[in-house]
Amino acid sequence: MPREAATSSRQEILRASARLFRERGYDATSMNDIVAALKLSKGGLYHHFRSKDEILFHIMNHAMEITEERVMAPTRQIPDPEQRLRALIRLHIELVVRARDREITVILHENHPLPAALRKQVNARKKNYIRFVEQLIAEVQQARKGNKGIVSPRAAAFALLGMINWLYQWYRPEGPLQERDLVDQYTKIFFSGAFE
Amino acid sequence: MPREAATSSRQEILRASARLFRERGYDATSMNDIVAALKLSKGGLYHHFRSKDEILFHIMNHAMEITEERVMAPTRQIPDPEQRLRALIRLHIELVVRARDREITVILHENHPLPAALRKQVNARKKNYIRFVEQLIAEVQQARKGNKGIVSPRAAAFALLGMINWLYQWYRPEGPLQERDLVDQYTKIFFSGAFE
Numbered sequence: 281m282p283r284e285a286a287t288s289s290r291q292e293i294l295r296a297s298a299r300l301f302r303e304r305g306y307d308a309t310s311m312n313d314i315v316a317a318l319k320l321s322k323g324g325l326y327h328h329f330r331s332k333d334e335i336l337f338h339i340m341n342h343a344m345e346i347t348e349e350r351v352m353a354p355t356r357q358i359p360d361p362e363q364r365l366r367a368l369i370r371l372h373i374e375l376v377v378r379a380r381d382r383e384i385t386v387i388l389h390e391n392h393p394l395p396a397a398l399r400k401q402v403n404a405r406k407k408n409y410i411r412f413v414e415q416l417i418a419e420v421q422q423a424r425k426g427n428k429g430i431v432s433p434r435a436a437a438f439a440l441l442g443m444i445n446w447l448y449q450w451y452r453p454e455g456p457l458q459e460r461d462l463v464d465q466y467t468k469i470f471f472s473g474a475f476e
Numbered sequence: 477m478p479r480e481a482a483t484s485s486r487q488e489i490l491r492a493s494a495r496l497f498r499e500r501g502y503d504a505t506s507m508n509d510i511v512a513a514l515k516l517s518k519g520g521l522y523h524h525f526r527s528k529d530e531i532l533f534h535i536m537n538h539a540m541e542i543t544e545e546r547v548m549a550p551t552r553q554i555p556d557p558e559q560r561l562r563a564l565i566r567l568h569i570e571l572v573v574r575a576r577d578r579e580i581t582v583i584l585h586e587n588h589p590l591p592a593a594l595r596k597q598v599n600a601r602k603k604n605y606i607r608f609v610e611q612l613i614a615e616v617q618q619a620r621k622g623n624k625g626i627v628s629p630r631a632a633a634f635a636l637l638g639m640i641n642w643l644y645q646w647y648r649p650e651g652p653l654q655e656r657d658l659v660d661q662y663t664k665i666f667f668s669g670a671f672e
Contacts, residue, residue, distance in 0.1 A: 305501075308503045308589070386587070389645065390586055391582070410646075430664060431661050435653060438646050439662060442639040442640070443634075445642060447638070449638075461628075465635075466631070466635060468627055469627060470665075470669060473667075473669025473670075
């Protein structure tokens, strides 16, 4: 198998591009830089992606894909709404703090000048996830008959997503706060906050 | 007074640059673009700032300045820790959701390739604010003798800052959720979450 075929998988291109975009800035990174970093031929890159916009779009899309796969899908299997929400908090935190796809999930939230049609597609997937979280919170509120009317599921959903998505700004897995404790504390804060 | 003198204040340059950086991307915006947008002469711009890095640094610095002025300073006047924290939540939300300096506060959180020495200065001010919030939360915990030991003031501080700073991603003042209700719900979520 020639070297090029081995290294040119779409996934690898997306991961390397995400790293370059983060390190140098999106605009300052050229298709040539990506080719050089991956030791690809230009043809090898353009075979997968026609433009930098397309790469950025697929990075964002991939971030939403792994959110759907690793957070939404396993969560859906859990019948009890409260357990479902606890699992969602844990799985979403794991997704954000674990290193493997860090570059990819961070880019999702940054304001890059993506063409409007592509931006719309990414936003539709983001909105779908927000609705999922919001509905789950509403279900837990109903089951608990707790804070209904005081905290709206929508504001609570954004509070939760803010808490978790913001982690990339400060949380370091090698720091004093263990991932397990982070999950426990965030779950405690959110459950008391939204339902008690 | 010549037109140039009237339009060339540092503040205006920072605000207009922040807007351009957000619209077009930081790298894609040149000093010439800023000159053109402000109808300045090149000399008029370079009189205030020698480089784009310097402008970016001063935008971020200004964002921290207004945080210190409009959130930390008035909060410090309040003797009771719980009232102090309630005021901080309200004032910080107001800072983030009100339009005037929106562009400026958003840029603070984005990952722009600022030279290391300048980045360090901005980060020192950010850390100072985080410490302020963390200490205040610890004080309220002590006064309430509530959740001590369960929720660490540090994790709670980052949860709160995540909730608030994330607002720029979704909150629209013209949408269904009034600023007043947003403040109430966020205060409720955080107080129950961290102290009950």
